[in-house]
Every structure is written in structure tokens, then in C-alpha cells.
Amino acid sequence: MQTVIQSKTKAVKIDNQGIFTIIGESINPTRRKKLIETLQARDFEYVRELAVTQIQSGADILDVNVGFPGVDDVSLLPEVVKFLNENFDIPLCLDSPNPKAIAAGLAVAPARTLVNSVNGEEKSLNALLPIIKEFGAVVIGLVMDDNGIPNDAEGRTSIAEKILERAEKSGIPHSDVVIDPIVMAVSADTGAALATLQTIEMVHRSFGVNIILGASNVSFGLPDRDTINQNFLALAMYAGASCAITNPVKATSSIRAVDLLMGRDQYASRFIKNFRLQQKAMETAKH
Template sequence: MPTTIIGERINPTGRKRLQTELKEGNFDTVRQDAVAQVEAGAAILDVNAGVPGVDEAVLLVDLIKVIREVTDVPLCIDTASFKALEAALKVYDGKALVNSVNAEEDKLRNILPLIAEHGAAVIGLTLDNEGIPKTVDKRLFLAEKIIKRAEIEGISVENIIIDPLALSMGTEEDAGLIVMKSIEEIIKQFGVNITLGASNISFGLPDRPSINSTFMAMAIYSGLTCPITNPLEEQVKKTILAADLCKGTDENARNWLSAYRKSKKNG
């Protein structure tokens, strides 16, 4: 299948204007971002309500309702709060994707049963109490731990997405290589889908768009299936389409040709 884009824009982190709007109960930007991302090719929308000083559970429910007014694509519920996750899953109509659980014992024990109860899918982060591992073997070990515990709770492997976590190549020169090898090994061992917040790879380096697009293409070749990214960035979108074409997952070049015709029409 072609790469599935999870749109990252509905997230107030680092967006002061959006934070202010959400505190005021203004959802205009959220509606605009939802529509724009879907039109740009996002098949799933990540939804984060982490605004300082605001009840996250209440705001997350409001965001889900607002987004549902303008699009019916699946949503990725992005929260570290059990209370907010529980509230969101109660009102969510359909099969949600939860972002996320990690290999810490208390997270596995508390979050996985809730996900199973609501028939949701889950993103598993390859980190534990010691942080993000620097080796492929440890990431593989943590992926296996999450997958096995999820299956015990009744969450099947097709409902588990693993994020092997990208560190910055600005501080770890082999960070990109380790992520790509981790992707390959996790798929080989468990056959799960793979996601990444791919832009982390270039943090602290100049000309980040060039690094991000190159890494995205290489990660897709390695097995990345559903990156969390901004589909409104033209270079990222073109990179994903071209990577799918080169990998042979764009049948008869339909997606590439469709996007090209659309760009010419709009231009």
C-alpha cells in the first residue's frame, strides 16, 4: 500500500497563536488545518490538546467534535493523560488510533486495557524508564514487549503500530542509520506498521527540510508506512509520493500523476 500520512498540524505545542485561540474557545484554525491537511493527502489526523492551564480532557473532546464537523477521516488521539484519553475514547465514533503507549510497566498496565476496551489501534514507542535506546537490539526488545503485552490484552498485531523513535543526527551521527535498521528488523520480526515523527532526525541542524525529505524517502524504503508529518509542506509531500513510486507501491503511478495534474491545475 502507498504511504499513509498522519497529519501533525492539530497540535498547540510550539504554536502560541493556536494555544491562545484554544484557550478562548476559538476553533477556526483547527477547522482550517483539518480540511487543509486532508486536501493535501493526510489520511489520518493527529489531535493534541496539550494547552497549559486548560483542562485537557474537556478540550480534547471539544477538538474531536469540531474536527468531525468538517471531515470524517480517522483521528489519532495524541495525549499522555489517561483522563483525557478515556474521555476522548468515550465520545469517539469509530476506530481511533491512540498516540501512544510505551514500554514502561505502568503505561502498559493502565493504557492497553483501555485501548482494548474501545477497540482502538495503538502506537507503541520504543522507550522505557531508561529513555530512548541507542541500539537496534534494545528497540527491538521494547517493540516485542509492547506487542506481546498488547496481544495479551486482545489487541491484534494489525492494530499495533511501532514508532522506533528518531533521535537527532546533530548529536548522534548514526541516529538515522539506527532508526532505519530498527524499522527493518521490527518489520522482519513482527510484521507491524511503522510510524515516526520523522522531522526529529534533523533537530539542531541547518537546512532541515532537505535532511527531512531525504530521510523520509530512505525510511519509507526501509519500511516506514505511516509517518506523522505535515502534508502542507510541499517538499515532504512530493518526497512521499516519489518514494512510493520508486518503491513500487504507487500502482501505475496513479498518485504521482494525480498530484502532478492537480498542481498544474492549481498553478
């Protein structure tokens, strides 16, 4: 199944039978004091820096989150969206728990945008799905509901089914819903990653929809996080995941290697292209 996200002139196809899609995670104020300070000042040059680094490192889409305590995200999110659209030609993923901020961001987005996220709670479904339909957006469906996050794959898959059914009733096709099976920290629960992988397999087998991961969550609280993240991503890709919100600086080389090994990169073209980009970036950094 293909899910299309667009910018002014580019289209990115999230495809569970094709090349893995990388969504850059860095435009997010969580644990980024400098980003909070510059966003508060409505100074977007650091946003530009983060965008450039991620694009040069292989990001296909940029996640945009401007949430921090006291922020007026209804006014700030569309400002950042406009800035990115004026300076870059790359599809965006608008990341906010505030439906009003999402609507404001979609109103200034030039084309088909990804939204992070709706979940199985009635409040979330009722607030977000009409906005997604109105703007012709694509939405991430997070497998939690009014009872929280199920511990097992069956419970999470049941919520995925509910989200897909409610989206369809709202006029949103399955191809415009990307399911997030929820990645939890293995430092808190050693079975967390396995539950996510089993959910990926079950959702992929049951519905054939695209599946997204917040991949970096798996290693929270542990040393050598990059090693954990990259190995988890490889397992998730084999299980059926189509895309991830992750750090492209750290993850792209590993992802492109897995694409190649899974037979999805004809003549190793993507892998070689990424290798050359990384070599060029290293040479530039030396000078």
C-alpha cells in the same frame, strides 16, 4: 499486515506492503502560539484551517494534540475531536500522554481511532492498554521503557516485542499496534537516524507489523529541515516504515514519488493525483 483506521464513512489502511500513509502533524500547540491562544478561547476556526490545509495537501489521517501548560485536556480533546468529526470525514490520531484525555476523546470518536501512544513503561502499559481494548482503538507503541530509550536497534526491538506481547495478552492483536522506532535529532547525535533505520529493518523483519515515524524530529535544530526530513523519509520507507506523522504540505510529493519508485503506485495514479492537487492549490493561491 494491514491496520485499519476509520472515520464516519472512510477507512484508511496502513499497510507495510502498500501506499505510505501520511498523518498530518499540524494540530499540535508545540511552537504554535496562535493555536494555543485559540484553543484556550475554545475557538476552533484555526483548527479548521490547519485541517483543511493538511487534507488538501494529501493527509490521510490527522494527528490531534491539544497539550500545552495548564490545559484541561480531558475536556478540551473531546471538544476538538467532536469539532473535527462534525466538519470533516477523515480518521484521527489522538495524541496525548494523559490516559484520561485519551479515553475522553475515544468516547466521542465515531469509529476506529489511532492513539499516540503507549510505551514499554509498566505505568503506561497498565494505563493505556485497557483503554485501547475497551474502545477497539489502534495504538502506537513507542520503543522506550522504564530505563529510557535504548541507543541500539536490538534494545528498541526488544521493547517493541514487549509491547506487542502485552498488547496480545490484553486482547489487542498485532495488527492493532503500530510500532514507533523513535526518531532522534541528528544535530545532537549523528548516529541517531541510522539507529532508527536499523530498528525499522529489525522490527519489520521480526514481527511484520506496521511502523510509524515522527519524521520531523530528525532535523530538529538544523537549517533546511525539509530537505533532511524528505530524504530521511525516503530511507525509512525503503527500510520498512508504513506511515509517518509529518507535514503533508512539505512531504507529500516526495512520499508519493518514493511510493512510485518502490513499485507501489500502479500506473503512477497516486503520484499524478497528488501532482494535480498541488497544481490546483498553486493556482488557487495566485487568485
